Amino acid sequence: MSTEHTLSTARTTAGVIGVGAMGANHARVYSELPNVELAGVTDHDADIARQVADEYGTDALTLEELLERCDVVSVAVPTHVHYDLVTTCLEADVNVLVEKPIAETVEEGRRMAALAEERGLVLQVGHIERFNPAVQTIAELIDELDVISLEAERLGPPIDRTAPGNVIFDLMVHDVDIVGSILDSTPNSITAMGTEDGRYATATMEYNDVVASLTASRVTQKKVRKLNVTARECFVEVDYLEQSVLIHRDSYPEYVNDEGQKRYRHESVVERPRIDNGEPLRHELASFVESVRANDKPEVTPQDGIEALQAVQTIDQLVEDRQGQKPATVLSEGDHDSDEREVEAP
Known part of the structure; x- marks a missing residue:
């Protein structure tokens, strides 16, 4: 797009x-x-x-x-x-x-x-x-990659530091939607945890053979809006705030002899796609x-919005259920061999 x-x-x-x-x-x-x-x-x-x-x-x-x-x-x-x-x-x-x-x-x-x-x-x-130029750039690249995992961070205090609300619905919902749209899929399973005051939450979402890890926080004292994509071909860093994308390829770690002293060196090729910022x-x-x-x-269709809402409601439920309990996981049909507490997938 x-x-x-x-x-x-x-x-x-x-x-x-x-x-x-x-x-x-x-x-x-x-x-x-x-x-x-x-x-x-x-x-x-x-x-x-x-x-x-x-x-x-x-x-x-x-x-x-x-x-x-x-x-x-x-x-x-x-x-x-x-x-x-x-x-x-x-x-x-x-x-x-x-x-x-x-x-x-x-x-x-x-x-x-x-x-x-x-x-x-x-x-x-x-x-x-969805309309961030950096996100649109990675969306265009993703079909060419064999993706293994995605990691999203949406951190930092609100402009109004007294703002109420749950970070799952206010912040994490953005990344739930982005991951779903990039992978063109809904999660098979979700594990989540967070704080009782709703100001910090993490979720791990499985999409067949791809794992997405999401973190949302209002307690982190630095504003961060990032998405990292690990693929077999490369590692991609997306910065929502800078509207930038960095693609790391051909990483070569090695020890080299420098005047009799061995030192570690790590080189890679970094590509910076042109992005029309706006x-x-x-x-x-x-x-x-x-x-x-x-x-x-x-x-962004109503169905897209409904799928994102289903996912964040499940994450919120799992966080609530986990308070004082062992980790809870939402599982898709057919995955009921686990001993972890199960909640029917949306």
Whole structure:
């Protein structure tokens, strides 16, 4: 998938429901996209809605007024109200991009997906890292590799250090989606553990013969967003923040004689693919708008969002179950020989 999304000449009216930190960025990007008009914003806090509307030259509206004006909307509100708001938008024949996770429950996600399909509308899930140029680069390379393992780290304190929430749903969900999309698969088994306060979690996910290790943390005092891919041909480092990819090949460790002294030397060939860097949110919203204009399947489908939600719910359950117990594993059908506690796979 190219990082460039060329929008057609038809003008699309867009709106944002929920203009907190993320929603305000959606409003900014819609106001900048070519052939897109930011028709308005709405928020339960009228003062914030007016402030964002004034900043981006649009109107603060009621939900009903906004839906009357818009072809597309972004829904950037707490997860527990996704279902009601997305359903209201779809019933008003408005296409929706809903922030991750898709819904509070898998059943709600399935109902939303069914309604969008029934009404012939685009429902895209806001897994923004899919649109990171570095991720798109590794996605293009992965088919050429015999992958053994992936390791993702999403670490660092939030901007608001008092922010509540569980790192599994807030942070790890990004990497669950990325790994699933890169491997084009769902996990056969999951093992997980984490802290009681929900600020640190790790998960090991098996995809047939590939193992993915994910770590999410709000207690680590350094911001890290990385993905490492170990393949038989090479080792790939992806840095989400730097939007960079390094490919290490032909690694040669050896001892050499240097003036009578033996020393260790390790050389390798490092490739740095050219990446057209850019703002992932801009690529995401441009892709969404283009899917609507073309009446085409979005880059991140409701089913993608549902699969990511299923996985993080399982991870969260395993972490809860493990408190004070031995490690728990979710197993696929046919893998029930283990003595570890088993939970039916999603």
